[in-house]
Amino acid sequence: MDRVALTALVKAAAREAGFSRVGVAAAHDRPEDARHLGAWLDAGMHGPMAWMAKAPERRADPRRVVDGAAAVIMLALDYDSDAPRSIDVVGRDGASAAQGTGWISRYAWGDDYHDVAEKRLRGLTDDVARQVPALLGRDFDAAREFRWMVDYGPLLERRWAQEAGLGWQGKHSLLVDPQRGSFFFLAGIITTLPLLPDAAQTDHCGSCTRCIDACPTDAIVRPYVVDARRCISTVTIETRGELEPGVAALVGDHVFGCDICQDVCPFNRFSQASGEPAFAPRPGSVAPSLVDLLGLDEDGFRERFRRSPLKRAKWAGLLRNVRAVVANQAARSAGD
Ligand code: B12
Ligand code: SF4
Ligand code: SF4
Incomplete structure (x- = not known):
C-alpha cells in the first residue's frame, strides 16, 4: 500500500x-x-x-x-x-478594571x-x-x-x-x-489507517514564566500543571450551584472562561484573525455590559446564546457569575 x-x-x-x-x-x-x-x-x-x-x-x-x-x-x-485582549480591557488585579464590564473568553x-x-x-x-x-x-x-x-x-x-x-x-x-x-x-x-507520522514539535517556552506569573489565582501550580479547581475557566463554566465567597472573589471580572495566561504569552503576538465566520464575535460578546447580562431572562439568555459555548453554563450559571463580578467590582471601588 x-x-x-x-x-x-x-x-x-x-x-x-x-x-x-x-x-x-x-x-x-x-x-x-x-x-x-x-x-x-x-x-x-x-x-x-x-x-x-x-x-x-x-x-x-x-x-x-x-x-x-x-x-x-x-x-x-x-x-x-x-478584537482586543482581555488584559487590555478588564482588570487583572483590579487596577485598570472597566467598571460595569465583564469578560467572556474569546473562544x-x-x-x-x-x-x-x-x-x-x-x-x-x-x-x-x-x-x-x-x-x-x-x-x-x-x-x-x-x-x-x-x-x-x-x-x-x-x-x-x-x-x-x-x-x-x-x-x-x-x-x-x-x-x-x-x-x-x-x-x-x-x-486504523497506517498513516505516516509527522515530526513532534519541541518546547519553545525556555525560561519564560509569564503565564505562571500572570495567572490571578495561581492555578498553574507547576510548569505544565494546571490545578483545575483554581482555574477561572472551571469556576465559571464547570462549577454548578452557588460559588463559595472565597471562590467568587477569584473570578475577578470573568463571567465565562479566562484568557489571561494566553493573552500574556509572547507567541500570541504572532496570532492572526482566523477569518472564520463561525467564530466571529457576535454583537455584545467582547467586554459585555454587566447590566445587560443581568437583565436577561431565561428566554433572553437562550435567544442571545443560541449555539454558543455559553449555553454550557446555563442561564442560572451565567447570572451567578455576573453577580460575582458585580460584587468583585463593588468591593474594589469600596477599597479605592
Ligand atoms: C479538562 C479540560 C479543561 C480543564 C482542565 C485544564 C487542564 N489544563 O487540564 C479546564 C476547565 C480548567 C479547562 C480550561 C481551559 N481549556 Co480546556 N480542556 C480540557 C480537556 C477536556 C481535557 C484536558 C486534560 O486532559 N487534562 C488533564 C491534564 C492532566 O492534562 P495535561 O494538562 O495535558 O497534562 C499533561 C502535561 O501537563 C504533562 N505533564 C504533567 N506534569 C508534567 C510535568 C512536566 C515537567 C512535563 C514536561 C509535563 C507534565 O502530562 C500530562 C499528561 O499528559 C481538553 C480536551 C481534551 N480532550 O484533551 C480541553 C482543552 C485542553 N481546553 C481547551 C481550551 C481552549 C481551554 C481554555 C483556554 C478555555 C478558556 N478560555 O477558558 C482554558 C485554559 C485553561 C488552561 N490554562 O488550561 C482546548 C485547548 C486548545 C489548545 N490550543 O491547547 C482543548 C484542547 C479543547 C479543544 N478540543 O480544543 N480545560
Ligand atoms: S485560564 Fe485564567 S485562571 Fe486558568 S490557568 Fe489561565 S490565567 Fe489561570
Ligand atoms: S507565556 Fe507562553 S512562552 Fe511563556 S511560559 Fe507560558 S506558554 Fe511558555
Missing part, C-alpha cells in the same frame, strides 16, 4: 473540510502521560469534572479506544479575531466549536471513506476504523497534537504553535 498517497489524501481531505492545520502521530502507548494524568487525578485537580477520571488509561493509549489503531490524526481550528464569542468541528469531521470522514478503498484495495468501515472526537473523547488531545507536530504544550498546558500562538481548538481522529 502507498502510505505516502494515503497520508496525502487524508491531509488534503482535512484541509478541504475546513481545518486550519493537520498532523499525524503514530498510535502507541504513552506511559509517562498516563502517570502524569494519574497523579493529577489522584490530587483531585480535575475538581468538578468527574468525567475526567473515567478510564484514564485510555487517554494515553489510542489502541485501547480503537481496535487495531495505527495513527492519530490531529486537527487545529483557528479562532482568533482582531466563546461565536458559535460553539464542538458543533463547528463535528460538522467538519463528518465531512472529512465521508470524503475519506469515499476515496480510501481504492488506495487500500479493500473496504473501509469508517464507523469502526475512524473514530473522531472533540474535547469529551478519551484522548489527551494536546499531547497527541504535540506529537503530531501542531505545537508544543506550554507551561500553561495549552498547545502553542510557534508561528501562530495558541488561539485554536483541537480535534482528533484515531484510525
Whole structure:
C-alpha cells in the first residue's frame, strides 16, 4: 500500500473540510502521560469534572479506544479575531478594571466549536471513506476504523497534537504553535489507517514564566500543571450551584472562561484573525455590559446564546457569575 498517497489524501481531505492545520502521530502507548494524568487525578485537580477520571488509561493509549489503531490524526481550528485582549480591557488585579464590564473568553464569542468541528469531521470522514478503498484495495468501515472526537473523547488531545507536530504544550498546558500562538481548538481522529507520522514539535517556552506569573489565582501550580479547581475557566463554566465567597472573589471580572495566561504569552503576538465566520464575535460578546447580562431572562439568555459555548453554563450559571463580578467590582471601588 502507498502510505505516502494515503497520508496525502487524508491531509488534503482535512484541509478541504475546513481545518486550519493537520498532523499525524503514530498510535502507541504513552506511559509517562498516563502517570502524569494519574497523579493529577489522584490530587483531585480535575475538581468538578468527574468525567475526567473515567478510564484514564485510555487517554494515553489510542489502541485501547480503537481496535487495531495505527495513527492519530490531529486537527487545529483557528479562532482568533482582531478584537482586543482581555488584559487590555478588564482588570487583572483590579487596577485598570472597566467598571460595569465583564469578560467572556474569546473562544466563546461565536458559535460553539464542538458543533463547528463535528460538522467538519463528518465531512472529512465521508470524503475519506469515499476515496480510501481504492488506495487500500479493500473496504473501509469508517464507523469502526475512524473514530473522531472533540474535547469529551478519551484522548489527551494536546499531547497527541504535540506529537503530531501542531505545537508544543506550554507551561500553561495549552498547545502553542510557534508561528501562530495558541488561539485554536483541537480535534482528533484515531484510525486504523497506517498513516505516516509527522515530526513532534519541541518546547519553545525556555525560561519564560509569564503565564505562571500572570495567572490571578495561581492555578498553574507547576510548569505544565494546571490545578483545575483554581482555574477561572472551571469556576465559571464547570462549577454548578452557588460559588463559595472565597471562590467568587477569584473570578475577578470573568463571567465565562479566562484568557489571561494566553493573552500574556509572547507567541500570541504572532496570532492572526482566523477569518472564520463561525467564530466571529457576535454583537455584545467582547467586554459585555454587566447590566445587560443581568437583565436577561431565561428566554433572553437562550435567544442571545443560541449555539454558543455559553449555553454550557446555563442561564442560572451565567447570572451567578455576573453577580460575582458585580460584587468583585463593588468591593474594589469600596477599597479605592
Ligand atoms: C479538562 C479540560 C479543561 C480543564 C482542565 C485544564 C487542564 N489544563 O487540564 C479546564 C476547565 C480548567 C479547562 C480550561 C481551559 N481549556 Co480546556 N480542556 C480540557 C480537556 C477536556 C481535557 C484536558 C486534560 O486532559 N487534562 C488533564 C491534564 C492532566 O492534562 P495535561 O494538562 O495535558 O497534562 C499533561 C502535561 O501537563 C504533562 N505533564 C504533567 N506534569 C508534567 C510535568 C512536566 C515537567 C512535563 C514536561 C509535563 C507534565 O502530562 C500530562 C499528561 O499528559 C481538553 C480536551 C481534551 N480532550 O484533551 C480541553 C482543552 C485542553 N481546553 C481547551 C481550551 C481552549 C481551554 C481554555 C483556554 C478555555 C478558556 N478560555 O477558558 C482554558 C485554559 C485553561 C488552561 N490554562 O488550561 C482546548 C485547548 C486548545 C489548545 N490550543 O491547547 C482543548 C484542547 C479543547 C479543544 N478540543 O480544543 N480545560
Ligand atoms: S485560564 Fe485564567 S485562571 Fe486558568 S490557568 Fe489561565 S490565567 Fe489561570
Ligand atoms: S507565556 Fe511563556 S511560559 Fe507560558 S506558554 Fe507562553 S512562552 Fe511558555
